[in-house]
Amino acid sequence: MFGVTALSTREKLLAAARDEFAAYGIAGARVERIAKQAGVNKERLYGNFGSKEKLFEAVVSQALAEHTEAVGQPSGDLLEYVGRLFDFHRDNPQVLRLMLWEALHYGDGELPDEQTRAGHYADKVETLASTLGTEPGTRAAVTMLFLIGLAAWPSAVPQLTRTVLPESADMTQVRAQVIDLARRMLRPE
Known part of the structure; x- marks a missing residue:
């Protein structure tokens, strides 16, 4: 189908991680919950970001970029x-x-x-x-x-x-x- 793009694994992980980190912080966030919400296995999280800490950095970076663009x-x-x-x-x-x-x-x-x-x-x-x-x-x-x-x-x-x-x-x-x-x-x- 043309014109329809599925979210990439990376985008799904970022969206799920944003919810998780906003709710529980970096220490309380669980990679299993992030992976489940994103509909992927947790190895994809590590394959895309390397660690929970790097995923948190990517989420914060994305959020601040959105802030800068909007404000x-x-x-x-x-x-x-x-x-x-x-x-x-x-x-x-x-x-x-x-x-x-x-x-x-x-x-x-x-x-x-x-x-x-x-x-x-x-x-x-x-x-x-x-x-x-x-x-x-x-x-x-x-x-x-x-x-x-x-x-x-x-x-x-x-x-x-x-x-x-x-x-x-x-x-x-x-x-x-x-x-x-x-x-x-x-x-x-």
Whole structure:
């Protein structure tokens, strides 16, 4: 049949692993469950990725690439950028879960692709600094870190969001407040 492509074994494993790692983290994930969900034997997992850790790295890398594509760079209207960050994390909670599991797994240790990721964020900080008309130093980096945190935190800890906010609050209101806080934070001194 033309025009129909079945998912490759690698794609099936990545999709199944994303669910598994988001739910259980790298330590709690089981290759047997990943293989079963992907409809392959676990030897295919090792044949494609080498180890559970390498599969986790591939899943995180894919999730961050999706994030970058969806959110873009902090240029132009920074409040729109913060809104895009908020929307992405609200709509893709697995990405935050993967990041939190990654933080728990590696702690203060170096990430497998840390240099690449640091370069990615250096580009974002440089773009942000240019947009703000400042130098790409610590101040711009801290601003970037806080914009990400401001936009992502309500989705990162939904139990806290649910227990702190009144029942009448909805995510549209939270998004508007996040953007308002970002506006205040970005005001020149």
